[in-house]
Amino acid sequence: MSDDERAIARLLAGTGLREDDQEWTQAVFEAIDRRASRSTPRWRPLSILVPIAAAAAAVLLLPRAGTIPAGEGLPLPVLGRIEVERLAAAPGLRGDDLHPGDTIRVRARLPAEGRSELWIYREARALVLRCAGAPQCERRAGMLAAEIRLDAPGTHQILVVTGPGGLPGPTGKLDDDVAAVIAAAGEVRLSESIEVR
Amino acid sequence: MLMDAYGPAVLRYCERMLGDLERARDVRQIVFLQAYEGLGHFEGRSSLRTWLFGIARHRSLDAIKSARVRRHEPIDSTAPTRDDPSPSADVRALAVQRAIIECLQRLERGVREAVLLRCQDGFSFPELGRMLGARAGTIEARVRRGTQRLRRCLEHHEVRP
Numbered sequence: 001m002s003d004d005e006r007a008i009a010r011l012l013a014g015t016g017l018r019e020d021d022q023e024w025t026q027a028v029f030e031a032i033d034r035r036a037s038r039s040t041p042r043w044r045p046l047s048i049l050v051p052i053a054a055a056a057a058a059v060l061l062l063p064r065a066g067t068i069p070a071g072e073g074l075p076l077p078v079l080g081r082i083e084v085e086r087l088a089a090a091p092g093l094r095g096d097d098l099h100p101g102d103t104i105r106v107r108a109r110l111p112a113e114g115r116s117e118l119w120i121y122r123e124a125r126a127l128v129l130r131c132a133g134a135p136q137c138e139r140r141a142g143m144l145a146a147e148i149r150l151d152a153p154g155t156h157q158i159l160v161v162t163g164p165g166g167l168p169g170p171t172g173k174l175d176d177d178v179a180a181v182i183a184a185a186g187e188v189r190l191s192e193s194i195e196v197r
Numbered sequence: 198m199l200m201d202a203y204g205p206a207v208l209r210y211c212e213r214m215l216g217d218l219e220r221a222r223d224v225r226q227i228v229f230l231q232a233y234e235g236l237g238h239f240e241g242r243s244s245l246r247t248w249l250f251g252i253a254r255h256r257s258l259d260a261i262k263s264a265r266v267r268r269h270e271p272i273d274s275t276a277p278t279r280d281d282p283s284p285s286a287d288v289r290a291l292a293v294q295r296a297i298i299e300c301l302q303r304l305e306r307g308v309r310e311a312v313l314l315r316c317q318d319g320f321s322f323p324e325l326g327r328m329l330g331a332r333a334g335t336i337e338a339r340v341r342r343g344t345q346r347l348r349r350c351l352e353h354h355e356v357r358p
Contacts, residue, residue, distance in 0.1 A: 004344035005316050175202075
């Protein structure tokens with residue numbers, strides 16, 4: 001960047017609006033629902049949208065990281081839903097927040113068709129787990145489960161990706177990896193972000 | 198997650214393109230609605246971010262055109278919005294924010310979007326070239342011209358970038 005660009009960039013980044021509308025995503029989902037109910041045939045060619053929108057709507061209902069219940073024995077997750085539970089807290093740290101050193105279990109029910117993997121990213125820039133044969137992952141009875149120790153703070157994103165045949169290998173950049181899966185006619189299911197503080 | 202990841206940046210871009218936070222919020226909803234509808238057709242030739250900002254750019258331009266048709270007057274960039282801080286908030290920060298909006302609105306639309314996408318959202322010139330349908334060198338010249346004019350305008354408002 002030139003000096004002028006850098007100066008303007010600093011100024012633009014240092015000023016601006018405050019996000020005071022927390023309901024806007026819900027409004028988008030409602031608009032999607034309204035359009036879908038008005039013109040069902042329009043959605044048929046866009047079959048990929050349905051699981052994505054459903055998953056996104058479902059994850060909105062998930063408890064935030066701060067209220068993830070501990071314990072086991074949860075029923076099989078519904079299709080499209082990614083469940084996260086805390087298995088063990090880092091020594092000396094209590095409370096509802098997730099901290100580095102905590103261990104979580106992630107479970108997702110897989111579609112019957114295609115090949116599915118579970119990918120976990122930190123800050124959308126680092127792939128911290130790829131369940132495609134990693135020892136922390138277990139796949140059985142249409143479900144994929146993974147246990148992972150959270151080593152560093154940051155926002156974690158969990159994806160279940162499904163491809164009709166194969167899947168492109170993740171690069172570690174969430175943005176690019178999602179684009180590649182969609183470009184390969186795959187589906188992506190996303191969890192609510194998990195905050196590790 | 199797309200909305201979590203890109204919602205704030207898209208809103209900020211729309212607000213500074215339109216000079217109006219309430220309309221920017223409306224446009225953002227349209228952007229993400231269209232993104233969900235179009236995701237099945239996304240071919241992965243650009244990053245999701247570039248694709249989303251491409252939609253945001255088009256919908257912002259639509260909003261600018263419809264506002265001009267409806268109002269027959271320039272966008273009032275200094276009108277108070279819900280984003281205005283309370284009287285106890287930092288008056289200086291508000292003045293700076295208003296100066297930025299006003300100076301941005303003085304730039305031609307094509308220059309404004311290039312400056313914002315480059316300086317605020319960090320797109321490279323090749324990315325901007327593909328997004329705006331021009332050569333990277335042309336966009337670079339546009340941004341250079343825009344940032345210089347923006348800087349002069351801001352200094353006139355006693356805001357030093």
